[in-house]
Amino acid sequence: MANYGMLINTKKCIGCYACRTACQRQNNLLPDEAFIRFEEREVGTYPSVRVEHVPLQCMHCEDAPCVSVCPTGAAKYGTDGIVEVDQGRCIGCLYCVAACPYQVRVRNSQTGAVDKCRFCTVAADDGTKMCSCVEACLTGCRIFGDLDDPNSEISKAIIETGAAPIAGDLTKAKIYYVR
Amino acid sequence: MSENAITRRSFLAGSAGVAAAAAVGFTSFGAWQQAHADEEAGEGRTEAVHTLCNACSSKCGYTAYVVDGKLTKLIGDPQNPNASGHLCARGYGYSQIAYSKDRLTDPLKKNAQGVFEAISWDQAYAEIAEKVRAIIEEDGPDALALVQDPRPSGSYYAKRFMTALGSPNSYTHGAACNLSKVSGITQAIGAGDWVSDVENSKMTMFIGRSYCDGIRPSQVAALERGFENGAYTVMVDPRCNNSTVFASEWVPITPGTDLALVLAMSNVLIKNNLYDADFVAANGVGFDEWAAAIAECTPAWAEEITGIPANTIERLAAQFAEAAPAASIEPSWRGAYGCAYANSGETARAVALFNTLLGCWNQPGGALLTSSAAAGKLDDPRFAAPPKPEGTLLGTKEYPLAAASMGSAVFAGEMAKAGVLKGMFFYNSNMAAGYSNPAYLADALSQLELMVVCDVQMSETALLADYVLPETSYLERAELPEFGGGKVPYVAMRSQVLDVIHPNTKSCDQIFTELAQACGVGEYFDFTQEELANAQLKTVGLDVDSLRLVGTVQFPEKAFVYGTAPKWNTPTKKVQFTSEACAKAGLSACPVWVAPQTVPEDGAFRLVGGKEAIMTHTQTANIPELMNIAEQYGLDRPWISAADAKALGIEDNDECVVENEQHSGTSKVRVTERISPGVVYIPSHFGCTVPEQHTAYGFGLRIMDYVPFHIEPAYGSAMTQEATVKIKKVGA
Numbered sequence: 001m002a003n004y005g006m007l008i009n010t011k012k013c014i015g016c017y018a019c020r021t022a023c024q025r026q027n028n029l030l031p032d033e034a035f036i037r038f039e040e041r042e043v044g045t046y047p048s049v050r051v052e053h054v055p056l057q058c059m060h061c062e063d064a065p066c067v068s069v070c071p072t073g074a075a076k077y078g079t080d081g082i083v084e085v086d087q088g089r090c091i092g093c094l095y096c097v098a099a100c101p102y103q104v105r106v107r108n109s110q111t112g113a114v115d116k117c118r119f120c121t122v123a124a125d126d127g128t129k130m131c132s133c134v135e136a137c138l139t140g141c142r143i144f145g146d147l148d149d150p151n152s153e154i155s156k157a158i159i160e161t162g163a164a165p166i167a168g169d170l171t172k173a174k175i176y177y178v179r
Numbered sequence: 180m181s182e183n184a185i186t187r188r189s190f191l192a193g194s195a196g197v198a199a200a201a202a203v204g205f206t207s208f209g210a211w212q213q214a215h216a217d218e219e220a221g222e223g224r225t226e227a228v229h230t231l232c233n234a235c236s237s238k239c240g241y242t243a244y245v246v247d248g249k250l251t252k253l254i255g256d257p258q259n260p261n262a263s264g265h266l267c268a269r270g271y272g273y274s275q276i277a278y279s280k281d282r283l284t285d286p287l288k289k290n291a292q293g294v295f296e297a298i299s300w301d302q303a304y305a306e307i308a309e310k311v312r313a314i315i316e317e318d319g320p321d322a323l324a325l326v327q328d329p330r331p332s333g334s335y336y337a338k339r340f341m342t343a344l345g346s347p348n349s350y351t352h353g354a355a356c357n358l359s360k361v362s363g364i365t366q367a368i369g370a371g372d373w374v375s376d377v378e379n380s381k382m383t384m385f386i387g388r389s390y391c392d393g394i395r396p397s398q399v400a401a402l403e404r405g406f407e408n409g410a411y412t413v414m415v416d417p418r419c420n421n422s423t424v425f426a427s428e429w430v431p432i433t434p435g436t437d438l439a440l441v442l443a444m445s446n447v448l449i450k451n452n453l454y455d456a457d458f459v460a461a462n463g464v465g466f467d468e469w470a471a472a473i474a475e476c477t478p479a480w481a482e483e484i485t486g487i488p489a490n491t492i493e494r495l496a497a498q499f500a501e502a503a504p505a506a507s508i509e510p511s512w513r514g515a516y517g518c519a520y521a522n523s524g525e526t527a528r529a530v531a532l533f534n535t536l537l538g539c540w541n542q543p544g545g546a547l548l549t550s551s552a553a554a555g556k557l558d559d560p561r562f563a564a565p566p567k568p569e570g571t572l573l574g575t576k577e578y579p580l581a582a583a584s585m586g587s588a589v590f591a592g593e594m595a596k597a598g599v600l601k602g603m604f605f606y607n608s609n610m611a612a613g614y615s616n617p618a619y620l621a622d623a624l625s626q627l628e629l630m631v632v633c634d635v636q637m638s639e640t641a642l643l644a645d646y647v648l649p650e651t652s653y654l655e656r657a658e659l660p661e662f663g664g665g666k667v668p669y670v671a672m673r674s675q676v677l678d679v680i681h682p683n684t685k686s687c688d689q690i691f692t693e694l695a696q697a698c699g700v701g702e703y704f705d706f707t708q709e710e711l712a713n714a715q716l717k718t719v720g721l722d723v724d725s726l727r728l729v730g731t732v733q734f735p736e737k738a739f740v741y742g743t744a745p746k747w748n749t750p751t752k753k754v755q756f757t758s759e760a761c762a763k764a765g766l767s768a769c770p771v772w773v774a775p776q777t778v779p780e781d782g783a784f785r786l787v788g789g790k791e792a793i794m795t796h797t798q799t800a801n802i803p804e805l806m807n808i809a810e811q812y813g814l815d816r817p818w819i820s821a822a823d824a825k826a827l828g829i830e831d832n833d834e835c836v837v838e839n840e841q842h843s844g845t846s847k848v849r850v851t852e853r854i855s856p857g858v859v860y861i862p863s864h865f866g867c868t869v870p871e872q873h874t875a876y877g878f879g880l881r882i883m884d885y886v887p888f889h890i891e892p893a894y895g896s897a898m899t900q901e902a903t904v905k906i907k908k909v910g911a
Contacts, residue, residue, distance in 0.1 A: 012424065013424070014399070014422070015421055016268055016391060016392075016421070016792035016793075017268040017792060017793050017808050018266065018268045018271065020808065021271035021805070022252075022253075022266070025251065025252050025253055025274070028251065031803030034808075038812065040812075044852065045821070046820060046853070046854075046855070046856070047429065047431050049429075050419070051423065051424070051853060053421075129254045130252065130254075131252045131254055131266075138267065138396050138399045139399060140403075
């Protein structure tokens with residue numbers, strides 16, 4: 001059993017949206033269905049200003065509010081620490097959308113069911129070529145791996161960079177940010 | 180299922196041919212084999228096809244995965260020098276053009292009521308040919324012209340069609356892109372571009388170019404590596420662009436004044452004897468004249484013009500001298516001086532001369548004059564060029580410095596208005612919306628007796644046409660090989676990924692071949708696209724089948740070597756600090772300060788444009804995936820500085836009127852610290868006025884509506900940023 005997580009280095013993020021559009025192709029999403037959203041922050045004032053781009057997606061929380069509020073069990077904990085949506089069980093009540101503090105769950109306008117990042121990039125582990133957010137990132141912002149393995153690249157990088165969840169201990173989120 | 184698709188089985192069957200080709204210079208086959216061998220062996224329903232993206236002009240190579248005939252994932256090819264294993268957002272998004280609801284599906288003819296009706300290809304060809312014949316009979320072939328944004332097949336077929344008709348008037352989109360940059364640099368060094376070796380540099384300055392907005396993935400990677408290697412990277416730009424993530428310093432500048440900055444830095448190097456005098460003496464002509472001419476161009480002088488503090492200019496010049504020769508100014512592209520101002524060509528010339536002062540040509544970390552691969556001479560007489568047209572490219576006399584390979588398409592527009600040009604063809608070009616003032620161009624092009632547009636979706640230009648010819652999307656056609664340059668020259672090729680979706684669309688090679696046949700010049704097109712591709716590839720030891728398997732082949736034996744003495748392909752065979760051609764064209768022999776022609780009156784802002792990472796040209800705005808991002812994040816909004824907004828009582832997202840003498844429009848605005856006061860930025864891709872583009876139509880402002888029709892003296896560009904606007908809150 002692995003416990004998958006991701007690190008996103010916002011210091012290298014250029015805000016180009018390649019991860020979002022790649023994800024749509026990789027996962028065959030609708031044009032208005034995006035698993036990654038972005039926050040942009042200006043730091044400082046002209047001319048001493050810099051910009052920070054923060055991509056946000058399902059954090060695969062260990063104490064996921066979406067799972068807690070889902071009345072049908074469609075939102076659930078899957079294997080390897082990945083939070084899943086059973087599309088067949090989803091009744092489109094949108095409780096989970098309201099409950100997610102990161103606002104990263106989206107409604108599929110064709111099926112009415114809710115969906116979100118699946119950590120699909122796990123499939124790249126066996127060498128399968130993918131255009132997941134991790135593979136597509138132009139600047140190598142993202143590291144994916146097993147948080148429980150102290151020797152994994154991500155575990156080492158979290159220690160090295162001091163990466164932390166975006167909202168502290170709001171939830172037990174498994175995406176770590178370098179900022 | 181496309182016949183060009185590579186299944187695992189066909190890959191294995193073809194591997195013998197690849198092994199043979201490997202002997203003449205495959206470098207990437209092993210990597211490709213590794214990447215593909217383990218994949219999708221199971222059902223045989225998944226195919227992987229190498230193609231070239233067609234969103235922007237970079238033509239990045241990627242592998243398209245097709246499952247049961249439908250395009251799925253896209254993986255940038257590591258062996259393609261532009262993609263370097265990645266694609267940008269536009270690339271992923273624009274792939275969906277194949278499935279667009281707004282595709283052109285049949286040839287269209289505008290009827291007497293001005294309404295398009297579908298006609299047969301035969302009728303279209305016959306009627307176009309009849310009108311071409313009439314124009315040639317009446318006014319000669321010089322009354323015909325072509326405008327295109329060159330793509331692998333189009334640049335061959337469309338131009339050959341014009342040449343066969345006897346017309347010298349083939350233009351690219353350059354006048355609204357990089358014409359001034361290429362032409363100005365050419366006057367100085369005899370080549371139109373260089374590669375700034377940012378990843379190995381100690382210092383690189385970018386002027387109005389942002390690798391992280393107008394994205395080519397390999398350039399983003401080079402910038403990132405350079406920054407991480409400790410290169411001092413400087414972004415000179417009125418906007419704090421997204422490349423500033425990898426910049427040591429953002430230097431905001433008054434738009435249109437980059438020339439003053441470059442002259443002042445040159446002045447510092449010369450005055451303080453910090454330039455490479457030996458290199459200049461050995462390679463240059465006219466240096467003393469230039470040095471004298473810019474003796475007054477001090478940092479204090481430039482501060483007044485550029486808004487950059489004199490001590491910053493002084494410091495940057497000194498840093499350059501310290502870092503040289505592992506330092507350069509990057510050549511830029513469209514942004515600051517590709518086609519923007521009355522001084523754009525002269526800015527380009529000065530930048531090339533500044534790099535000469537650094538002695539950085541072909542030095543590690545400097546400015547590299549790399550070469551391109553090219554097909555050799557084709558022996559088969561079918562491929563012989565048609566006779567050279569007797570006339571000369573229209574505009575050569577008026578804009579003598581404009582690179583002949585591009586010409587001034589906006590001057591062609593003016594000549595349409597004047598009735599000199601009678602018939603025009605457009606391929607992959609939305610001139611009416613993107614090249615200069617759309618109202619002027621609509622009027623000008625409406626004067627034509629014959630206007631033919633070949634495209635994949637209705638455009639502002641196509642709306643003006645008499646005939647619209649529907650092309651297959653780039654995913655549904657194979658094209659001629661694309662020979663490219665850089666540190667390692669390469670050839671790449673677009674193969675057919677998808678079956679043709681709309682049966683009555685055709686590829687551009689077929690369209691121009693059949694047009695030529697109808698016009699009586701079919702003798703110059705007596706070959707198939709694949710025969711020509713094979714003939715071209717044979718000259719470099721390849722063939723279509725082997726290139727199809729790998730997508731891109733590099734030629735390491737032709738790789739750039741540091742330290743190679745540059746060959747200056749100028750009339751004097753030297754770096755020309757003074758240029759006779761420039762003097763003849765009415766400019767100073769050496770580049771001196773030329774002010775932008777537009778001076779903002781009180782309360783007006785200088786207008787700048789520029790790419791965002793999700794859009795390019797005018798063709799991506801109708802892609803729902805990309806427009807959805809623009810809508811969600813308000814990426815169409817003009818930018819205004821926080822200081823200016825405060826003074827005008829404007830808050831972020833306020834609905835504002837943006838107006839000048841040309842145009843008035845309303846939009847929400849973005850209030851930001853990331854732009855110089857006195858400047859308004861309008862993203863370059865919005866404001867589509869084509870109702871047939873259901874996603875793009877009516878969304879955002881179109882920057883070109885604010886730009887008057889005018890042409891840069893001597894260089895022929897559209898001066899796309901010689902404009903000012905006023906801005907106020909709606910109701911204020």
